[in-house]
Amino acid sequence: MGSWVVMAIPSNVYQQPKLGHSAQLSPQMAGLGEASDWDTTILVTDDWMKVASMKVASERRHSGWESVEKKWSENAPAPQRAGLKPPSESTKKADEAMARFPYPHIPIPTPQLDFDFRMKVLLNSQSASVAVGDSFKKLSTLSEGTWSGRFGYGLVVNGGQESQDVVQENLTATQVEATHRLQTGDEVPAYIECKIRGNMIGQPELVKALQDPGRSGVDPRSCRFRVFITMKTSDERYANKLNAGMWVGSCLWKGLEIIYDVYRIS
Template sequence: MGRSVDQDVHAAFIEFRAKDDDKCLSVQCIYCHQTRAKNTSRQKQHLAECTANPNNHVSAIRAQASPGNAVAAPNGYTTPSGPGQNALPGPAGTVVNGVPPSGPSLQTPLQTMTGRPAIPSQTAVAGPSTLTTPARPTAATTTTTTKTPKTAKSTPGTGLPAPPLDDVHASFVEFRAKDEDKCLSVQCMFCQQVRAKNTSRQRQHLQECPQYLAAMKDSIPANNLLHKFDEGEIARSLQLPTPSLELDFRMSIKLNPRVSLGPGLFGERNWVSYVGGSWAGRWGKGAVIPGGQDSQLVVKDLATRLSASYLLQTNDEPPAFICVKTWGWRTGSKDVLEKLQDPAQADSVNPNSYKFRLNIELETGDERYLFVNTLMWVGSGCRRGAEAIYDAYRIL
């Protein structure tokens, strides 16, 4: 059994309220976007004349209308001449001029589905502040009011960006309300609301769906911390990019025995000079020039603050020179750090039993390596008896 004429008419128009305080609904044609007051008879007439309707069955729509609904008056709309005229049978009973004499307004097939939540009425649609009934188009002139749907750049009141197209499709389940339906329906996976399939309106729904917005906020890492920003602050709703690490080079530095300067204002100060060394990585290799040094500050429980400065030389011809600055901490249990202080035992200490972490910066004036001036690295290393080795990870 196919769809009735009234069902076809209602399926071809989107209902909305131009203003929150409007008592009457307005409708918009899904084919040409023309807006008009809700009236079933006039909607039928519009579909019969809509040039944008790909399935414009003029004869089918007019054949099922009673003689009293024929369009004959100059303004395109007839006035009932007696009781019973302009009456059409509809799914909700006898309909006069498209409005039931009593009871709730007509519903679309999706709204009458059992087991599915009803589609909420639209409370706000972008468009003109007042609606007027357009004059009947003539062969000479055709005037239509066209509305262009707008996609918000961000969700109002939340600061969240508008859902991307992939998120829109992934957030709805498609189905057919009836086997004979030509158009698909969709159901929101977050609030289970059902509506006709329309990508723009699905995106608009997500921007207003409390369950979806809550899920998006929870996906922001900063909102999963023990302490959060207050609701409404922009820092709570921004989705920021997450940096990643990529192994860039390894450094091996040969050390002279450390020289202790004795207790200072903040702890024991050690001086460690560099004999030399080597390095190799993704963008080059070369040697560590002798003469660099590490100024160490040993604090409580032998935790050591590291601050080093030294030069690298590349294997190019002519070579390039790169200045390296590192600072960080070597921490762990006191008994493990005591072994690291002894050159005879340091080689036997497992690097996983303590933390050797560095911040690394490179600087050069050589045009071949200028890219290193704006990069950042973090390092993870180990201390041996007469050598320090660390891996440098570029922060992307």
Template sequence: MGRQPGWSRPYDGDMPRHIDQDVHSAFVEFRNGSEPKCMSVQCLYCNQTRAKNTTRQKQHLLQCAPYLAAHPEVALQASAAADEAAAAGSSSEPQHGHPDASQYPNPNPPPGEHTNLGFMPNPRINGTPNQMPGHGGRASIGAPDGTPAAKRQKTKNSNLPEIPLREVHAAFAEFKAKDDDKCMSARCLHCNQVRAKNTSRQREHLMVCPGYQSVLKEKIPANNLRHQFDEDDVASSLALPTPSLTLDFRMSIRVKPKLSIGTANFGRESWISCVGGQWAGRFGKGILLPGGQDKQTMVKDMATRIDASYLLQTNDEQPALITCKVKGWWTGDRDVMERLQDPVAADNVAAHRYLFRVVIELETGDERYADVNTGLWVGSGCRRGAEIVYDAHRVS
């Protein structure tokens, strides 16, 4: 189809960004009865019809008064670009202004009169002449009870996670607005807005739906604490991954009797030396070399601070050496803690009667075990006579 008489680009330069975004949603497509092989389009803002052509549709929007009234930022961009082109003297084509209205059908034909392309606007999609949509999306579908859908909003920047497809489907109830409709409509179960069924648009809606947003924020563990961040604080909308724990290795450490150093600034200090031991786990096994030290500081109610360093050796033909640092607390009822100070009595105290919780870090210069350098472990321990046993759970 050739260029229509009197039509030219409004200005030389790039189209405003909103034009590129809105060109497809600003027109409804249909097949012209006289030319069934060609698609035609009708502007949802002024009801003008034309052959389907993306470039010409963009040009039309730049001169469509209802569209420009609804998008003042586009009008400003187009005006500024035209002024720049005129100032630079780059307008080599004659400017013809708006196309002759006689080329297009009457946007508001009398009752019973069809447009010259044989297309009658569908009130369910286009609305009545006095109810044409004034925004950049397709016309909203009203609810069966007459409640119109809200204007389409662009998705706001959000720190909330992307909504899974199954949750998008679960958040909407599908139905046919009319019995003879070929397309399904969808009602948001959180705000009752109704729109045409479209997964992408439904997901966009949920990202700005106040009802769904409140439900989504409640799923963030940090928002269910006793004290919370303010509603508008970015930390209240951050969904962070929850660490998982995997049992990675166990250490059994043989120790000498405890040496009491005496009362220092923070409590009563003791020194416990390692005489050996063994370890085994997912990434290897081996022994603990003699010489490791465990400094313990006992504070109020016999709660004890653990600060220990050990040296692990692997069972490889050429062994690797791995340093192991253990820090944590040993706490429990006073009578239980008193029994644990006696190596013989400690054998009769079940591990669940007290808390022996530690953080473990490993470090090595051997490339075969370099992965441990960036790992972090939390562990639980127990005292058994002259041995201390730790289970190390890797945080992932």
């Protein structure tokens, strides 16, 4: 198996980030909340604006800027009126879609992503292939694995995955479905069912090279690999944390090893 690209991982990657001290204000900003040189009693009236405009015009005449600006305006090309173009087909479709947009006045909260845990799995070198239409589906079992994150740490003790390559024009999409059994590191461990579904997309030769245990020197970040994850457990210590959760993962696949960085959707 080829070696992974070495990337520095902070030692506290799984710790809740601490809030820093309040930012120091610059002397200029700090003074705004206290004594200020700004005269807040000035009232802007129509007469005041007229006087100010006359003063600006006088200064422009005496400074010579009035004649310079006049030459600029004389030498400037005449503005071209852009002809009205008929709306494109995509614009029409967008307008039609917006006209049918349900409840446009109701704002809906935007989902947030929070890093939750990292998981590594190692697949067995022996796999089986099953014919599916004009293609093949590859069935693999798990050899070993570990995980660690915000809600604990432990081992990946069982499971497997199936994958199928689907060629789309000049790209290959490897569709992945997996089910892994996670064991926590508690004295009396809990067991968590982790279901994964997603795609790795890239140039056909790169996808093939990354899945080949005998190939080396290929950067696993050259292909995009994203997954959707759900988890379930009957253990009361973790049920409230996991059973109603949803996660997405950004992954790297090289040879028989897959690494998942998993983010909880909140």
